[in-house]
Amino acid sequence: VQLQASGGGLVQAGGSLRLSCAASGRTARSYDMGWFRQAPGKEREFVAAVRSGGLVYYSDSVKGRFTVSRDNVKNTVALQMNSLKPEDTAVYYCAADRSLITTTLRDARAWDYWGQGTLVTVSS
Numbered sequence: 354v355q356l357q358a359s360g361g362g363l364v365q366a367g368g369s370l371r372l373s374c375a376a377s378g379r380t381a382r383s384y385d386m387g388w389f390r391q392a393p394g395k396e397r398e399f400v401a402a403v404r405s406g407g408l409v410y411y412s413d414s415v416k417g418r419f420t421v422s423r424d425n426v427k428n429t430v431a432l433q434m435n436s437l438k439p440e441d442t443a444v445y446y447c448a449a450d451r452s453l454i455t456t457t458l459r460d461a462r463a464w465d466y467w468g469q470g471t472l473v474t475v476s477s
Contacts, residue, residue, distance in 0.1 A: 354376050354377060354378040354380070354381050354384055354449050354466050355376070355377040355378065355466075355468075356374055356375070356376055356377075356447050356448070356449055356466060356467065356468030357374065357375045357377075357468055357469070358372060358373070358374045358445065358446065358447045358468040358469060358470065358471045359372070359373050359374075359375075359471060360372040360373050360471060361444075361445060361471030361472045361473045361474075362472075362473070362474070363474045363475075363476065364437055364473075364474070364475055364476070365475070365476050366437060366438055366439055366475055366476065366477050367436060367437065368437050368475070369433070369434060369435045369436075369437065370434045370437065370473060371431060371432070371433050371434070372388070372431065372432040372434065372445055372447075372471060372473070373429055373430070373431050373432075374386065374388075374429060374430045374431075374432075374447030374468055375427075375428065375429050376428045376429065376430070376449060377428070378428075381428040381449070382405065382425040382428060383405050383451060384405060384449040384450060384451050384466075385402060385403070385404050385405055385449065385450055385451065385452075385453050385458070386402065386403050386421075386423055386430040386447065386448070386449050387399070387400075387401065387402035387403075387447065387448040387449070387450075387458070387464060388400040388401045388402070388421060388430075388432045388445060388446070388447055388448070389445070389446045389448060389461050389464075390441075390443035390444065390445045390446070390473075391443055391444050391446070391470070392442060392443040392444075395443075396461075397446070397461045398412065398461075399412050399458075399459035399460070399461070400412055400415055400419065400432070400445070401415060401419055401421035401432060402421065402458055402459075403421045403422065403423050403430060405451075407423070409421055410455075410458060410459070414440075415434075415441075418434065418435050418436045418437075419432060419433065419434050419435070420432070420433040420435075421433075430447060432445070434473070437473075437475045438475060439475045439476065439477045440475075441473060441475050442473060442474050442475050443472075443473060444470035444471065444472050444473075445470060445471050445472075445473055446467055446468060446469075446470045446471075447467070447468040448461070448464035448466060448467050448468070449464065449465070449466040450463065450464045450465045450466065
């Protein structure tokens with residue numbers, strides 16, 4: 354599966370952005386989809402994920418502010434980001450994998466497919 358992320362940009366603190374990731378391939382809807390981010394000098398960290406069946410997961414740092422969703426007809430996954438903070442500034446990556454177990458879902462090393470990143474900058 355190939356992934357193409359889009360939607361990053363510059364936004365003021367408190368604002369919103371919507372990221373989108375398009376997945377190619379006839380079996381894309383059978384993949385779990387995730388979002389990770391990487392700030393300068395930091396490791397890539399889990400943000401959110403949505404199972405092929407629709408179950409969602411969030412990191413504690415974004416819970417209540419971000420919403421992940423998927424459209425299995427269009428083979429896309431979106432990350433709606435509200436109440437953005439300067440510490441949300443990072444390159445955001447979408448990822449895909451099949452049959453991830455819950456205990457490894459938040460580990461970037463467990464995901465096999467990655468899109469190119471899209472930069473999100475939140476100014477204070």
